[in-house]
Each structure stands twice: as structure tokens, then as C-alpha cells.
């Protein structure tokens with residue numbers, strides 16, 4: 001059994017999308033992806049938004065270009081077919097689904113696991129659904145991790161979400177809108193340079209709300225607590241950005257971490273599933289270059305080692321400030337690139353600024 005994915009390297013209409021991919025030349029590519037769980041390729045139709053001058057190639061046939069169509073690729077509604085756009089924020093990659101017509105996700109967590117598979121599916125760290133807003137917000141964002149679990153929030157994901165919404169809708173010059181998430185109200189703003197700045201709200205420090213069972217300090221926060229993992233005692237600070245994070249800068253026996261040398265695949269799961277974290281945890285391993293320049297690697301709950309984690313970078317700056325290691329405005333280097341993070345004293349909100357890019361457009365049978 002196999003699935004076919006139609007992949008476009010250029011967004012289908014140019015006007016609102018020009019800044020997303022101005023350096024790409026238009027082309028279509030059809031991929032065949034093996035999967036035991038999907039329908040035969042014969043059931044798959046060519047679904048990319050064709051325009052004059054383009055040829056669409058599939059593994060079975062070459063099809064002639066269709067007539068010009070202004071209909072957006074994503075506006076197509078074929079039953080049994082999921083149209084998506086794959087985005088990434090610093091290499092943290094997501095399958096974005098237009099779910100604005102329903103408050104029920106178009107795919108199940110089990111299907112998300114299959115689509116996220118990097119060998120047998122599209123490949124992604126998660127699936128994100130753009131849904132109708134609730135509680136007076138413009139939109140709702142939900143996300144499934146690549147293991148099928150549902151986190152409350154995703155920082156890189158919400159930047160991708162913002163660019164996706166700008167693709168889907170005429171925002172009439174509006175650069176900002178409100179998004180309901182499991183972490184509450186999140187406000188992204190698309191900047192002139194195409195980057196997205198996000199008001200990520202206030203960090204949560206109360207141990208029982210993070211949640212962590214590590215013993216809290218008098219103010220209920222867990223800062224520089226001792227955590228035994230893999231034969232070492234790690235100093236950890238716990239921060240929730242709606243989702244839980246355990247941040248570590250050192251162990252009892254090492255002054256500073258050298259994050260490049262860490263075996264995340266070995267230690268990451270031991271943090272994630274540690275008994276002190278009843279909702280599991282994301283874990284950030286951090287090196288301090290200067291009070292405004294940090295470097296981190298992350299092991300994500302439900303997704304493993306990823307190239308970037310937006311909520312993680314926010315949690316890292318909060319933890320670094322609480323531990324007296326950094327200032328409130330920092331550049332955080334992640335394996336996929338840098339994020340600018342500010343924990344603003346005036347409103348206690350964390351602001352994250354970084355890129356979000358289209359990778360390709362595609363369709364898969366469900």
C-alpha cells in the first residue's frame with residue numbers, strides 16, 4: 001500500500017504569499033510515500049492547485065496542465081483527501097490543516113502519528129489545526145505531537161499558524177489576531193520582515209501548576225531544585241508556558257553544561273517520564289555564552305529531540321533570569337537557528353520573535 005503526496009514548492013496564489021517563498025521557483029513534485037495504513041495510490045487524485053505552464057508528475061502518469069484556476073489549493077474539498085501545508089519554525093516542522101469549518105480535528109491522534117512518521121508518512125514534529133475561535137478569539141489552535149498526545153501550546157507552531165492564517169484569509173492589512181490555545185490567549189503579530197512576534201503570555205511558576213512534584217521554594221516556584229537522572233544530580237528550574245518545561249544549566253558535579261556533548265536520546269526520555277513530572281515534561285539543556293546569549297538543546301515531550309522549541313526557549317529565558325544567569329532580553333540559539341526572547345518586566349509577559357516558513361503543499365488520502 002502506498003500514499004501519494006502532492007508537493008508544491010510555491011504557494012498557489014502569489015499576492016498574500018509573495019514574501020513566503022520569493023526565492024523559490026514554482027514547481028510541482030509528486031512523491032510516493034510507503035505506508036501500510038493508507039489507501040492505494042489509484043484512489044489519489046492530482047490535487048495541487050495547477051496553473052498554466054505547469055506540469056504535474058505522478059509516479060503513474062504525466063498529466064497535462066489544467067486551465068487557470070484562482071481557487072486556492074486549500075479551498076479544495078475532496079472527501080477522503082486531506083490538503084495540508086507543511087511549515088517549519090527553525091526546523092521544528094508541522095503539518096498545518098485548515099480546520100476552520102469545524103471544532104473537531106479533521107484527523108485523529110492515530111492518523112497524526114502516521115502522517116508525522118518520517119519514513120512512512122509526510123514527516124513532522126506535529127500536526128496543527130486552525131479552528132474557529134472561542135471565548136471571543138479570532139481562531140483556535142490545537143496541536144497533536146508526533147506521538148499523538150495533545151500539548152497545550154507550541155511556540156514555533158503558533159508562528160507557523162500565524163503565517164498559515166495569513167495565507168488562508170484576507171486579513172485586510174491586519175498583522176495581528178487572537179488565538180485561543182490550551183495555554184489560554186496567545187497573540188501573534190506578523191512583522192514587516194516576515195518574522196512573527198508572539199505574545200506568549202505569562203510564565204507559570206507554581207510547582208503544582210507546572211506541574212512538578214519537586215519540592216517548591218517558599219514562593220511555590222521550583223528554582224535550582226535537585227533532580228536525579230541517569231546517575232547524575234541535575235539542578236533544574238521548572239517553568240510552564242502553558243506546557244511544562246524542565247530547564248537545566250548544570251549538574252552538581254559540572255559547573256556548566258557543554259550541550260553539544262549530551263546524548264539526548266539517552267537522557268531525554270528519562271527526564272520526560274520522570275516521576276517528578278506527572279504530565280511528563282519538555283527538557284531544555286542550556287549553555288550560557290553571555291547574559292544575553294544562550295544556547296539550548298531540547299528533548300520534547302511527545303516528539304523527542306527537535307531542532308527548536310519556542311515555548312522551550314521562552315522557558316529557558318525565564319529560568320535563566322530566575323537563576324540570575326541572564327538578562328530579560330536574550331538571543332537563544334537552537335539547533336535550527338536563533339530566537340529572540342524577552343520576558344518583559346512591565347507586564348510579566350514573554351515575547352518570542354522568529355521565522356516561520358512554508359516547506360511544501362500536499363495532499364494525502366485518509
Ligand SMILES: N[C@@H](CCC[C@H](N)C(=O)O)C(=O)O
Pocket residue numbers: 092145150151152153154155156157243244282300301302303306308309310311312
Ligand atoms: N515545539 C513546540 C512545543 C510542542 C509541544 C511539546 N512537545 C509539548 O508536548 O509540550 C514549541 O515550539 O513550543
